[in-house]
Amino acid sequence: MPTDGEQSVVRAEQHTGPRPSLESGEEVLAEVERERWVERAEGLKPWLVESQIDPVRLVAPVENESAHLRWRMEPLAPAASLSQRLLRAGDSIVLDFGTHVVGYLSLSLRWEGQHMDAPTRVKMTFGEVPAEVAEPFDPHRGWLSRAWLQDEVINIDVLPATIRLPRRYAFRYVKLEVIATSRNFGVRFDGIQATVLTSATAEPNPLPPGTADWLRRVDEVSIRTLRNCMQTVFEDGPKRDRRLWIGDLRLQALASYATLRNDDLVRRCLYLFAGLPRADGLLAACVFEEPSPYRGEVYILDYAALYGATVLEYARATQDRDTARTLWPVVRQQMDLLSRSIGPDGVFAASGDASAFATATDALPQAWVFVDWSTALDRTAAMHAIVVYSLRQAIELARVVGAERDVADYPQRIQAMTAAARQAFWDSARGIFTSGPQRQVSWASQAWMVLSEIAAPDEAAAALRAVGSWPDAIRAGTPYLYHYVVEAMLRSGLRAEALDLIRSYWGGMVEAGADTFWEVYDPWNALLSPYDNVLINSYCHAWSCTPTYLVRQYGLA
């Protein structure tokens, strides 16, 4: 998730009612403790596993209106034929590495001809999908930085040379364009290799025999997505953003426990967030690793809420109660901070106004509500439900770490918020949850009302079924929310519907050619981009990696 935009985020509404104050006995987490946590996180920084991979073939992008992103790749020749081609100024080739990889590129090239009497100027463009090497990046469109588009121009004074580009890229395709040589020589690429990086070391258990092919393919692509996002943190996207977000981390950690399992990496990430909150204790939505860890100045209330669930799931997966105990005060602090935004009506004060980039409330200034990228979504109901969900997770975590006393009043908060939610959001006539003054119906509201157990068990399945038939329902805009919708279905016993949704959504990406799952996928709008430029979308994105978890956790295979 990038942060330099104005889309899809919602202000936490100001409220004027009384705010619960922090309990007097609450310990303020000392700065020195925070620093130790960052040090602990740095001590857990993984060595990356490197492997070499060669390109598979030369290809050419061919415009194709029926292809999801407008281009398909036509195979031209085996990659071995590359060294048979002498490239002169103006010549270009596109290499296909066969699948999505994250890593470094090395190339060996030499000159041939009379003599090398000028430098060689080569442009390299990296694409996760065909469109990135088929369409020009410039003039740049959209509101994200041009610098995310992966291209380099290099000038080489002396050949032969073997060059390892110093930056890491995420790609399946590499376009090499010879911009300039001289009339007296051409260049020949002898060897091109990628050094692929990941911090995943374990191999996932195979799916049971007899698993449907489509599901097997979805599972493979999920795992590849996870693997390629597992670097020195769980990155959101190895092409773009390349950093750790709470929302993505939670889903990656779940997928990791089920497959590639790097528990230390989860622990590292949990400590990074814990060590770098803002002054009032609210966790940052993202942290940056380099040159040394620092927090991103982005605060997302639903992400802060879900940190507790992430710690709880870590403790359950690893049995590492020490870490959970250490981090418990951080989880508790998020709950207490969030509780300040509960209004006198018992409703969490997040408005449905999607027009503001960042907002201030007295309680939690400069914080957003995310839930999903959908710009039309009214987030009030979903955010309210996420707080309730998180309070429940916190109670569970308190039990694990023996801090039941800290959460003594949580059940009462949950009860009050549940009652308030039923008052504010439940449309008993339609059997569905709504949100905001327009009584908007959305997938997000139903999913989170189910997961938070605000919806009674008998209402949950009905509400989820009903939303699908509601014509104006705001659908999910990202795989991130699709995940929670599927999970809500599975929790409501809608196994067939969940499987259908996995098949149509993630299976749809596979059909559209995904080697790794995408940041954004709308089956009805192929060129959707939250950034006004489909080329800058991330095509290997952490929050898309969960089918492998859902399949294994819920025994769908």
Next chain:
Amino acid sequence: MPTDGEQSVVRAEQHTGPRPSLESGEEVLAEVERERWVERAEGLKPWLVESQIDPVRLVAPVENESAHLRWRMEPLAPAASLSQRLLRAGDSIVLDFGTHVVGYLSLSLRWEGQHMDAPTRVKMTFGEVPAEVAEPFDPHRGWLSRAWLQDEVINIDVLPATIRLPRRYAFRYVKLEVIATSRNFGVRFDGIQATVLTSATAEPNPLPPGTADWLRRVDEVSIRTLRNCMQTVFEDGPKRDRRLWIGDLRLQALASYATLRNDDLVRRCLYLFAGLPRADGLLAACVFEEPSPYRGEVYILDYAALYGATVLEYARATQDRDTARTLWPVVRQQMDLLSRSIGPDGVFAASGDASAFATATDALPQAWVFVDWSTALDRTAAMHAIVVYSLRQAIELARVVGAERDVADYPQRIQAMTAAARQAFWDSARGIFTSGPQRQVSWASQAWMVLSEIAAPDEAAAALRAVGSWPDAIRAGTPYLYHYVVEAMLRSGLRAEALDLIRSYWGGMVEAGADTFWEVYDPWNALLSPYDNVLINSYCHAWSCTPTYLVRQYGLA
């Protein structure tokens, strides 16, 4: 001198007459001997002297029709103010280092703002003259490689960073353009420094007190030109070509003996040529150093001829007779090879046809005649005279090394060629030398007839004076030929005329803003480029550096 063009070079005409064969007693230089010479040259590779220099000021190019290359630089602020500016996407600055330098650039930059949530993309453009940072390089014009134009685009993932660009540049001006950051941060350049390189170590003697200011300035610019071209060889131009040519080497060596004196560098260069001839023994016009020395596949007959003069001058300047003795067979071989192209009429068979890039004759296939870049020039007379000149130098060299027997027949060749020249080229009615079937009058012909002593002492000054008043005379097109014209004047006692020419020509470049002397300068045609693109001309070019030699050698100050 670049080699990937079709301009200004002349085919050595086929001739059908008898060719003198090599003397039976002549030793063929063994390949192993050649290899030893290359090794010796590599052993003489100098350490480069490094020094640090900071930019002086921020400037802005301002279009100005009266400026020689259309642009002048307006000072904006001291360079120290750079760090006060936060640059965002789209911002650019131009730094002025105060004078022409050759070396590496280091820059330190950091981000400022909310957080660095995208890479930074920066473009750097290096200019020897204002036009290079004022006019776009693309779309690229002309027939030389775009890769010579000095610009780089770099993407930086993590700031703060100190970056030393891996390539060497020749520049006075550096334009920094911030192509992309994100909305959340800008970049600040804290430190920018050049590491300046040269293999010159000695300091020149000062000119006598009372030397005219203009001449002092011309001398300074000459020396700077030489210093900046003195790298691990005597380069022709540190921006473009960056390699060793015989024609440039001779003039640089003369200037070096008079000023910055690095005799070992001359010796290294002489051995490089000697060690890398083509199979028939003809010296290459240029050699490349990297990755290991190899010859350029360009053969220029007048350059091969002048190798002997270069060895002779080296021997005289250094008293190093051993090197001269070792290299004597190479000099002799050039003379013998060239003599094969003397036609039955006693005239050296170089036609005036300027249309061909490279040509074949039975005697010396694939060789050119250069003399000057001027496309209109008929080179027959000049080339003939250069051969005669070189035979005379060879006789002198044979005396130095005790090889008089080897040149026993040279005086007779000179005599025959002198007679033939007077027959073919001397226009007694006009008191001037002509060239070719159109009886073309040119500075080149007069200069070389004088230097070769084909012109009688009493004719020389008259011919040189006459050419100036001849309306259609082909003028010199390069500083290279200007040098020989001035030297011919000085040898003919035309001291005032020589000084005038230095003042108007090299002094004209200084007036036009030259920090180092240029590859191409035509007072009447500011935008002249042999490459159809004035931006790709070299503005620090070896063959322009000789005024400092002329001033000191002939006591002009």
